[in-house]
Amino acid sequence: MKLFTADLDRTLIFSNRTIAKDESERICIEMLDDQSISYVTETIKERLTEIHHTLQFVPVTTRSREQFERISLFQQDIIPEVAVVANGGIILRNGQVDERWEQHIQQVMENIxxxxxxxxxxxxxxxxxxxxxxxxxxxxxxxxxxxxxxxxxxxxxxxxxxxxxxxxxxxxxxxxxxxxxxQEITKGAAVAYLKNHTNYDKHYAAGDSLLDVSMMYLADRSFAPLHGEIADYPEKYGDIEIIKKKGAFFAEHCLLEILQNI
Structure with a gap:
């Protein structure tokens, strides 16, 4: 089985300010107080749907559980079996909290x-x-x-x-x-836990920020956009492939790169 772990905001989904696409090309996937706040393009949606049907797609986000569950794309269209929220502090399996991981995190919080x-x-x-x-x-x-x-x-x-x-x-x-x-609650720790319990023969990852690096270092191939923090330190994070595109153009290219190599 192949695995794709991806950050969400500014990696796969975007605000009005960061998407870098015309309004006609956007699909709203998140509302707050009757306002549209997050978008993807039809191309992102189509390619991510294909990836979801071909390998295991795991969203990995710093968002709270409530904020993640606000994204209609992952509640109605592309429903991942596993999702990591709260920067790795919570793992959801079919919408329910992974109790073993929850116990581990409780121990972390007690011992800090x-x-x-x-x-x-x-x-x-x-x-x-x-x-x-x-x-x-x-x-x-x-x-x-x-x-x-x-x-x-x-x-x-x-x-x-x-x-x-x-x-x-x-x-x-x-x-x-x-x-x-x-310090012990990271995206990388949560993804490592998932990989210890499932045998994956290939791991792809995508992210834009320093919070994503621990997860991306676990992957066989990892991708970052030109608009993110990781791209600001190419020598430090040389194992991460920088795609020289911003906004939704990055997401579309990254997803295509994965589809062409699976």
Whole structure:
């Protein structure tokens, strides 16, 4: 069996700002407050459907479970048997939580040096900086802080990252989002768990951000777009194939490359 693990936002699905396609070519796949917020193209949908029917397609996203289940494409059209959400913190099998993985993650959360309930208090001074606007806790596993990029102090952010790293937490500043995630909760750890329980003879992966790298390094071939963070560090992530296309053009090309090689 062959496996395709893929990040979603800015890899396979796109916002109005990032899709880089005319409105006539877009298909809305996600609504929020009666507004269209995520899209694919007909070509992406067709090629991903073919991949889904040919090998095992596993979405791997940092989205919460609720946010993932909001995407109509994966609830009505292409319904994956397995999905990884919350940056690897939750594995869904036919829509139900994988209980063995859930128990492992609970153990991770219990053993972490600085518990999630203490993050806000322990770093209240740093998180009170004016460039931190608001935050959300994702499935009781990690935080996403929204920052004002015009005001953010990168030296302060780096200092905060060092402190959090020493407490068992990884940090990623991606655009206006600052992720604070347990070091043991990664996309790669969840995908490795899946691969340990199923025999795959070929693994393809796609992603655009540093949160995807742990998953992509497990693959035989992995693809990243020109618009993502990974493409900014070609020497550091040389094993990942950079497709010199952006937005939906990347997704269409990536899916075609996989279809032509399976």
């Amino acid at each position: 040096q600085l518990p999630i309930k203490q993050i806000q208090q322990h770093f209240q001074h740093e998180l009170a900086a004016p460039y931190f606007l608001h935050h959300q806790q994702v499935d009781e596993l990690f935080f996403v802080y929204y920052v004002n990029l015009a005001q953010v102090d990168l030296a302060e952010i780096q200092h905060l990252k060092s402190k959090l790293n020493a407490c068992g937490w990884s940090c990623y500043l991606q655009g206006r989002k600052f992720y604070v995630v347990p």
